[in-house]
Amino acid sequence: MKFTLGALAPFLPLVSLFAPAAQAASNDTTPMQIRLAYAGPTGMVVSWNTYAQLSQPTVRYGLSATDLNLTASSNESVTYTTSTTYNNHVKITGLKPNTQYFYQPQNSNSSTPFTFKTSIPAGDSTPYSVRMVVDLGLMGPQGLTTHVGKGAANPLGPNDKNTIQSVLEDDSDYEFLWHPGDIAYADYWLKEEIQGFLPNTTIEGGIEVYESLLNQFYDEMTPITSNKAYMVGPGNHEANCDNGGTTDSAHNITYDVSICMPGQTNFTGFINHFRMPSSESKGFGNFWYSFDHGMTHYVQLDTETDIGHGLVAPDEPGGSEGEDAGPFARRDAQLNWLESDLAAVNRTETPWIVVAGHRPWYVSAKNRSSTLCEDCRHVFEPIFLNYSVDLVLSGHVHVYERNAPVAYTNPDPAELNNPKAPWYITNGAAGHYDGLDDFVLPLQPYSRFATDKVYGWSKLTFHNCTHLTHDFVASANGTVLDTATLYKNRTCAVEAKTPPSSSSSSGSTATSSGAAAATYTGAAGVVESSLEAVMGLAMLVVAYVSLV
Template sequence: MYSLFALANLLLSLGTGIAALPSISHVRVPDNSLEPVQIRLAYAGTTGMYISWNTFSYLSNPSVRYGFSPDALYFYASSDTSVTYPTSLTYNNHVKITGLEPNTVYYYQPIFSNSSAIYSFKTGRVAGDPTPYTTAVVVDLGLIGPEGLSTTVGKGAANPLGPNDTNTIQSLMASEDWEFLWHPGDIAYADYWLKEEIQQYIPNTTIAEGYTVYESLLNQFYDEMTPITAAKPWMVGPGNHEANCDNGGTTDKTNNITYTVSICMPGQTNFTGFINHFRMPSEESGGTGNFWYSFDHGMVHYVQFNTETDLGDGLTGPDEVNGTDGEDSGPFGRFKQAQLDWLEYDLQSVDRSKTPWVIAAGHRPWYISGANCTECQEAFEPVFAKYKVDLILSGHVHLYERNAPVNNSVVDPNELNNPTFPWYITNGAAGHYDGLDTLVYPLMNYSRKAFDTAYGWSRLTFHNCTHMTHEFVASANGTILDTATLYKDRTCSSFGW
């Protein structure tokens, strides 16, 4: 579409100026720029909730009404947090509600007008609540609307939906028995905008107006997610597509001169959009931003860790190039060992008499039949093994692979019958425009089940203190493609159950 030399000259001529906004296709732009859109929730501890939404104009005092009945929104919370960044089309508004009753349904309304929609949420379960429950996990989930994953794809893309297939967002909405959605990285894939243009899936634009395409795709995705995220907490973590954009870092040699062309917009670099859009319970757990944090929910302690930056001494990031982090992002900790020190402290502080299950999630896998993240393994595996984390979830590779419990590449001889080692599952098959990856054969010795032909998501069910089940749900029709139950030899009565 453009030569790299021409791109470089064009970028230099653009400077820092931003062109006037063209029309934004497929994005719902309300008549009133203060109307709430893209509504989303996140736990703020067991007795708190973050309520976030976007507006097309700045709010000086984002506010929420809430209460126990849609007809009695007698309580009020507000903040001064209405943030944006250069090139963003919207403002991100965040209000934290505290002092709520656990495991209780509340109704809420971001204040705009008396006729605004009223939503509801359910607060978290207290640590130690032995009630069985289910949660949902997606990784690598992108836009599934008019300009995303669909029954047709552009040249060079792969794996479109079948004509009668349900997509992952629709599948999640059809199976609402889960209590919250966990999304450890790669959210929306709006950074594929240039790739989609080159592959003739969306219309071409100028580089000067490229940011509007990026922001349009991002806003479409958040609009698509709103029916889910306005009702269920959406707990997110960082992935490589939040760190940087797929369009940057290309080089070209012309007249023996090397040009590096970057058309990454401000919202695409250094997790900018991710930092602005979400609020996670790092303050409540001693973590850092949306990058690493933890929370309790019933009989489970959940840990979100960051495989993209802050891996510790000598490990600047998994995409390091010539001594420089290839994603040009982070660090976000105040010192090199910040994340690992926090992780050690968090895991050693878990009260397993209340939360016998400990589940961790990070974006990149290190046990996978293909390219793995050796830096991640070096940084995180020792501490997860030391504190006997039960299950570690990842994505990044766009397929499904369930492994045996393993440590230091050695399979636990007990497999899923009271293993000592952590259990590893990779499920990056939620789906986006670029399709699924292909399995690398032969599969590794620790691999137990793998699929590379179906979009899907993970369903985790915690039955009691000794049994939990993982299912791979096919988005197309809701069938269960794989199921496995982990058993831990514990006496539930010793937990006061």
């Protein structure tokens, strides 16, 4: 079925309920949904949306809030068939690295300029932290809230902060926000209507509902993304429609991908909305790219299409979910790019290599045959091992699980004390309307800490070239439920800072706490002394009381 805006006329009284932003707009060229992305160490892309197309999107910027004496422009004001807005993108180049700038997109109604800081240049050993969320959807009123529809699960508690609030209100400084896939979950509109969470429209009217949910999410993110680089990657919900179909049991109807609108198929909205540093890293669009930041080389991969070796990714034609999405490049393009990218890393300047892809292959999930990306493992894991990747991050499964470093399904005997294998962490617990997933017990042998009852986000802290800490932060109250530090035995090009107090130069530590009924420790979990075990139990009780 082909949908056109004209076909929506009979449904406008219904769909207008879902477009409060459009009704409140005072000027069709007023910027909204402002977001940033690194464009190399001396560049930044400023993006924003407007209801009207701009002939020449322009940004004023400068080193002082009172003197925005420089301008940058582009001709990128783009949209797609069913979108209610235009996406405007301006790349600013020639900036000073690690420097704060003030800026305003054209026609801004804000009296105070926004700010951004360019990336820390490679070779700079200044300690820093970043935030990561995966599988993050709209947070109330028409997304995850204190109640959910019939068949959904895990509503927020009445006093809980959601993940967007938690990241925004966290008072510790960080460099950027990384979101490797499943952004907004606007494609859940039909499921939410069937479950009674949203008022029923029509299939044709779903176009406006989808766009409204998407715009609400980006509006919610603006307080973060207008001041911090927002680095994203593709997930299945950027290309599918309720995972390829939704069943309305009451009416005995199962919908398939024929109901999907242009904004949901083939990553159309994702392609239009973002501009990642693929040109700077010889990657491909928003799908695979890399960038350096201080002592770390970051790699974003696409686990949804273009896997390589002729393997069909889950969202490619013929894939498991049936969407028409990709491939986007020649055979093995991503795989060849990854090899070249990692081979070119200067480990003296950027000793850490951190990779993110949406789908995991090491996780204690249900339906492992359909959940895990085994093809990804077969293609990517040998390259990760060959180039000594330090950390691999993923989501897709809506749980948090910290694993040991793993090579070909086997835990590295060194654990976090100078392992040869990459360290794998899955955190798809940022939160969305449908709630969290469940683990299958017992956990996999490589699992070290896991929770399937807590929404949360990841904090990565790079202390120096030898110590990297990962924290899982509960969004509800900011409690750190799990922390672990990876140690790598290497010589820093610049004298290392004092290691974190929880670690020693000859080893690593990992501690965990959380709701008593919501956390699990793997069979080969972290060995603690008797005193540490007692302290851990105390932390567990405190965390449980604070969460309930």
